[in-house]
Amino acid sequence: MIEAWRWFGPLDKITLPEITQTGASGIVSALHEIPYGEIWPVDAISTQQKMVANTGLLDWMVVESLPIHERIKRGEGDLSTLFANYRQSMANLAACGIYTICYNFMPLLDWTRTTLDAPVKGGGMALRFDRQEMAIFEIFMLERDGAEADYTPEIVDAAKQRFDQMKQNDKDRLLASIMAGLPGAFDRYSISQLRDELAKYKDIDRDSLRANYSRFLHEVIPTAATLGMRLCVHPDDPPRDILGLPRIVSSHADIAWIMDEVDNMANGLTLCSGSLGASPDNDVPQIAAEFADRIHFAHLRNVSKDADGSFQEAAHLDGDVDMVALVKTLMNEEKRRRQRGRADHQIVFRPDHGHELLSDIGRGTHPGYPLIGRMRGLAELRGIIHALAHEQKE
Structure with missing residues (x-):
């Protein structure tokens, strides 16, 4: 598995030289300064890519995310320009050698915490x-x-x-x-x-949001396939309706619908163990096993759930998700890909979220994305991976 790290670009309080010290080799990033719906130009992609490459140790491997405009989620008005811009941004990323895009289809808000x-x-x-x-x-x-x-x-x-x-x-x-x-x-x-x-979503229910998502998939996945790109949807976080807004990427059944709607390897999944793990109905290792061939990227973190539906970010090896079983599932999938002769058999993952610890406290990093807490998580995950790799050789 390939170790990666989420970096929010030049405005991130955590610098690229610091990230090189974590041992990660991949960077997961985006052009956050470009408004939703506008084209990502080649020169802007290349500039950020060179910042990463100039470390000599890191490579921009995954885009997280190329955002989907809210009008697409609402199916509002003439969307031809927005779809064309999305396809052009994908083409520009491919021209720069970046082929994996993580995105979500959560209405209005992304992850939600109180x-x-x-x-x-x-x-x-x-x-x-x-x-x-x-x-x-x-x-x-x-x-x-x-x-x-x-x-x-x-x-x-x-x-x-x-x-x-x-x-x-x-x-x-x-x-x-x-x-x-x-x-x-x-x-x-x-x-x-x-x-x-x-109020703009007042007429959008689950069925209409699914229809709008289906349209998005049919508009962009054929282009992604032609470009050799992999789009991988991120599950809803938390995996339930929020603020009266429907959520449609929350369960095994939701993921099955998405994969079947456009049955193409370019239409894939970001396996997020924390997002899916926040629902008592989701068996995360089992979901990973069933959709293993469509997992193009993974977020590994853990949560502890309460009976009333509350949950809290746990240390990566604590919480309710069986992280050893999950990583073993992902590594078994890598082995299957390798045996089939796939050059891209490795799955890129990043330690997702982390506790604010020690000198992280008060540093003002993005919530959930401190340096030491994530480095602790990466070290723990690295230990699992090395132990399982040794087991596979026996």
């Missing part, structure tokens, strides 16, 4: 999704119509009690935490702006 600094045992901080805090936000701050129906009476009552005790800075913190899951889009919404954006 707390960015939940304490962890022994010190440090983790990302957390608290069901009561989400109810506070949806019901009492956003005042979304119908939000109460998405929660049990016990959660609603507890949320009301907590909301009544909140000060304005507590509310501001909760909004900022929920908005933090947009690392590739530097816009952040106020409450009123979020209401306006949600």
Whole structure:
């Protein structure tokens, strides 16, 4: 397996020289400064690619992500220019030798957490999704119509009690935490702006979102196949409806539908163990085994779930996902690819998210993306991989 590292470009507080010291060889990055829907020019791709290559040790291997414009997700208006721009961006990336694109089809928000600094045992901080805090936000701050129906009476009552005790800075913190899951889009919404954006989705249900996703796949996957590219969809995070918005990449059945909708190797999956692992209904190693041949990229992290639907980022070898079983599944797939003679048999992965530890605390890195916490995760995953590789040789 190929070790990679998420880098947010020149504005990232973690520098490329620091990343070289982690031992990773691949970089996962994007051109975050380019607005959604616009073409990624060859010169901009090449400039960032050279920054990475000039380290002498790193190579930009995966794009995360080439964002999909919200109008495509809503199926709104004439989309021909947006699709043409997406295809041209893919062609420009291929011209620079970058052939793997991770993307998501989550409406409006990417990953969602309610707390960015939940304490962890022994010190440090983790990302957390608290069901009561989400109810506070949806019901009492956003005042979304119908939000109460998405929660049990016990959660609603507890949320009301907590909301009544909140000060304005507590509310501001909760909004900022929920908005933090947009690392590739530097816009952040106020409450009123979020209401306006949600209103644009009022007629979008699960079936219509699936239809719009199907259109996207049919518009771009043939081009990806011609270019020799691999697109790999990232699962919803968390894998459930959020803010009344449907989520359609949350389960085994969802992934099966996507792979079947355009049955082509260019239409693949980013196996994210944390996103899928946040649902008690998902057996992540089993999902990985079933769709192994379509996994083009992997995010490896862990979560610990609570009975009420809350969850918290765990250390990479803790939590509810059997990481050893999952990595073994991915390595078995690599072995199958190698036996079939595939030169690209290795799966690129990155240690996803990490606890803020030691000098990470207060450094101001992207939430979930500290240096030491991820390096700890990478080291732990590296140990699993080496042990399993030794086992395969026996």
